[in-house]
Amino acid sequence: MKKLIWFTTISILFLVFIAPAVLALGISLVPGDSQPGYNPDLRLSIYKDRDVTQRFISQDANLSAIGTSIRNPNLKNKQDIILALFDDRMNLLRTVTINGQNVEDGSLVKFVFDPIPDSNDETYIFTLASPDAGPEETIEVFVVDMPGWIQQYTYDQKVYPGGLPMVLYFKPVSKFAVIKDIYSNLFSRLLHLNFQKTS
């Protein structure tokens, strides 16, 4: 019985204190700001030469992925969806192609590319297009009118403030940095709770 008590005590302590660190070793990208809320009725259609161009500021170094919600009604789009990333002088930096058949309707789709090391506070532009898709195979993205790092978007040759409700992902400096950030964030929240109690 003593063995069982030790085994369970160690297992539970491992689960609560060590397992999060072990699992964090698998985190290869960390998100920047969370995805802004959006109105599901405000959407832009993308097909053929009808694309969207988005201007934004990167929140950190090692920009490695851009995620946004995409509608693919009835999963009809089975064509390529291409994201081309440019710097603010329109030099092409990265191109990512995914196939529409891998895009679930309304899901957050991540376009992952090789990290851009000095991306902190830099302005970038990307275009999102599905040139082989016909009007029947249209995909849709959402838009939000929010000032800040999601600066402006161009659609149908007109420029609007705000843009796609997106999430930027960054390659962490090291695995250790990820673990440290997770635990320090947790402990600061626990301490905050303690502070609330005493005050």
Next chain:
Amino acid sequence: MKKLLVLAIFLRTLVSVFLFHPDIKTYNYQASFLKKGVFNIYTYLVDNKKALPLKDDFVYFPLTYFALGGYQAIISPLLGSGFDSWLANAGSNSVVADPGIFKYLAALKFPYLVLDIAIAFLLMRFFENKEDKKKVFTFWLFNPFTIILLYAYSNVDIFPMILTVLAFLMIKKQKLFPASILLGLASGFKLYPLLFIPFLFLAGGNLKEKFILAATPLVTFGLIILPFISGAFFKSALVSGLTTGIFTSNSTTLGLSLLFFYAVLVDKGDQDRKKINLFNYWVALFLIIFSFSLFHIQWLLWVAPFLILIAVKKPNYSWLIFLLGILSFAIPILYMDRYMTVSLFRVYSTWYDLAPTPYTIIQKVYDPYNLLAVLHSVLAAGSLAMVYKVFKEKEVL
């Protein structure tokens, strides 16, 4: 024993506070309508779906709603005004970032802790010997499986489960009628105890007793659900995947039918009473279900206390039971559901949304469905071996 109890509570509190499965928020959000005066949660949720931030149906049976809702009515004032808005919050990130989450999780899982400890004491009553009593108390409180099932996966099935334990205490004392009522009450939380009705029928001494024993759980269940019978109740709870999942596999139906026909045609019962041993059939019933169904992890709780009774009574089987426990945990962990593994840690950080699950890791080297099939086959073999051993013993309990 006091020291053990303190350690057991400490370990449970740790898991309660730090691990979060979103189901606990969903069904507690739904149960929060009781304190606002909503009696029929099924029709209320369907009628107000458009206006509600969380759109899920209430998939449990009425007593779950009243137990959770009643408890909430008591603790809500202690948790502050943020509690209700936290329950209604549909934002997956802001829910876990809320500074009150530790307090909310501890409070919402507190009834599980009370019932969990109560079960430890109830299990002791199955034994006369002091040593066995201590053993079952320790086995229950210090097996990692039930701690994780209850406090990480927020398993609300503890409500019906404690009633089934009470029912078997009655059965042990040959009080079959109160046991039938308790099983009916348990089905008012979740339907699974009704699966046992055919065996209750067989346990009756004469035809009248057989009918009474079989009808009692049904009538009790019928009385509980009577005020709620509606299209909404039928769709949300009665035919929900959670209720009908057991019968999605033909092999499970075949296995359960074979068990029933074995009881009717082959089992002569024990020598004195000529009655079938209900405990054996109860354990066998669930082992067959886990052998052939794509089971939810919370179902494992249904049989956990009974396997612990076997482990104490027949120590030779402890290792087999432990192995079956590991296997039955490994299977749902391989499902393509983030909340079986990495996303349980979202209270630590939402970055775990980006951590690979066991499914995605295995997918890189092997087909996870093949591995699932292999594990399930091994579990089925082990479970059937266990069923054979339990029946061979005739009188485990």
